Amino acid sequence: MILVLVDHDRGELDPLSLRALTAARKLSNDIHAVVIGNDGAALSAICGEYGASILHVAQHPEITDYTPAASGRALAQLANSLKPEAVLAAGSPRGNEQLAHLATILDLPMAAECSEITLGDPHSVVRARWAANLMEQALVHSGLLIATVLAFAVEAEASPVAITVSNVDVLLEPIDLRVRILGRGGEAAKSGASLTDAKVIVSGGRGVGGPEAFSLLEELAALLDGAVGCSRVVTSSGWRPHAEQVGQTGTKVAPDLYIAAGISGAMQHIAGCKNSKTIVVINTDPEAPILAYADYAIIGDLHKVLPALTQAIKATKG
Amino acid sequence: MDILVCLKRVPLAGSTFLLTPDSRDINTDFLGFGISPHEENAVEAGVQLVEQMGGTLTLLTLGPTDAEEQLRTQLAIGATRGILLETEGEDWDPQATAAALVEAINAEETKFDLILFGAESADSAGYQIHIRVAHALSRPIVTNVKTMKIENGIAQCERAVGSVRELYETTLPAVITVRDGLNIPRYPSVPGRIQARKKPIEHKKPEPRVPKLEKVSLSVSPSNSTGAQILGTGVEAVPALVDVLRTIGVLA
């Protein structure tokens, strides 16, 4: 049996968990899902639709919100009683974190962000390194395999089965509740979301030259109902807020159109924008690495090309 | 306040990777080395806290002898001292790394009020060493922190995961992992670099362990990109780009 952590935020499903359920079905026909906290009970129908025959609802009066250490304890309790061959979760920050607590409590290895999993003795996995620019073939020496599934390695596929719900009372240690959520919200969410929701992103790098010239990008972005993004050089120079940084350590985006102006195309930047439908580059350097990932390019100075583009678009809009 | 930052020496890879002939490692012949951005933010946060409240900032790394270079650079921006747990150069798996870090932390006379980590390492991205260390020290841990305020022995942290911003509170001593964006790390100054040469770095040799997560080989992910179509040079190419924007439906 494979136990899959189905992650949710106050009852709202993390869709990546459906990919983890799909990945689990490639390893076994016997799939159990687990949700942490009562709010997750609402997800039984969707877990059944994606192939889980039992949904374990791990409950405790103090688990009312995201408490990763408590999740780890709950998963350890279930792993000890159900004896699955593997515990899987989505390779999201939350999935990685909760399974790391589980692995620590059981003193077992954990393989994060796997694109391939083969059960055995030892288990064998392929996992992402360097923002998935490199893949590592690795062996996992443990009875129970604890692994997370690389976000985009598997497409979610339904495979409906009848599902039953089993409530489990979790025994927690005091330390599991030492870190508590006091509140949530607001501005940071908004600025991050504007990038992830935008259909058009006009992104600037070191080539923009300073904070002032970002007005050129803002104007074009506004004209296309888009958002402004940037590279890490720009945020670490203090030209733009970090919420606008695209890349491995910034936000991962997938707009219809990504315009990269004055960005060289380091793989850590590409990691954040490669899922864009169309990438257009404006760069003075015809050899810039970003050209390899782009669909279209203009070789030229962004300080001239961007205003001309803005003018031309205004003209078409009349 | 006494603070510890755990950091890792990693190659500064640019736009492509070359592997060693046995495919077990990155060919670093033409690469410089640094630490992961998240860890730069952790050191900067530690330096700022010590500037405000006094105390010490210790750096701890497990890695090759050459990792002294990364310790010196971070000592130059204001850390007090470094501890280098020397390996023969090979990567240690997360459990072995965490065990060695814990042993070194427990051997210290200083009981660190705050232990800072990066959210994940740039190269191996195991997402776990900090959690293992926190459990072994029986300390609470908050991860992925983007804003941090420490007052009267309490850490208030904000983390942004997906589009939700969450506010956490925990009492010290605690472990906190931080993300790029927490602050803007400063560059080492020339006087800072000169001082750093005299700051103490303690070398230790931890016992290696048999890896439970055993790296076999690396491969470079295939890129399915075919390369850009060049629309032209300078402003003359703008009409062609407007046509593209129409074709892809961004312009009506």
Ligand SMILES: Cc1cc2nc3c(=O)[nH]c(=O)nc-3n(C[C@H](O)[C@H](O)[C@H](O)COP(=O)(O)OP(=O)(O)OC[C@H]3O[C@@H](n4cnc5c(N)ncnc54)[C@H](O)[C@@H]3O)c2cc1C
């Ligand atoms: C672990 C790790 C994580 C990282 N995470 C991120 C991340 O999340 N996001 C990120 O962006 N980076 C990240 N980086 C940094 C990354 O490696 C690069 O340093 C960074 O992306 C480079 O930014 P840039 O392209 O703006 O600058 P540069 O590499 O300096 O490129 C500037 C480009 O502008 C062009 N140019 C100059 N003048 C003009 C002009 N007038 N008109 C047009 N073009 C011009 C140049 O030809 C050049 O191609 C990370 C690094 C590491 C090690």
Ligand SMILES: Nc1ncnc2c1ncn2[C@@H]1O[C@H](COP(=O)(O)O)[C@@H](O)[C@H]1O
């Ligand atoms: N070799 C090491 N020495 C010291 N700290 C490390 C080492 N490897 C990882 N870390 C710390 O643990 C964090 C998480 O690493 P990882 O679990 O590999 O993603 C990193 O950001 C560092 O702060």
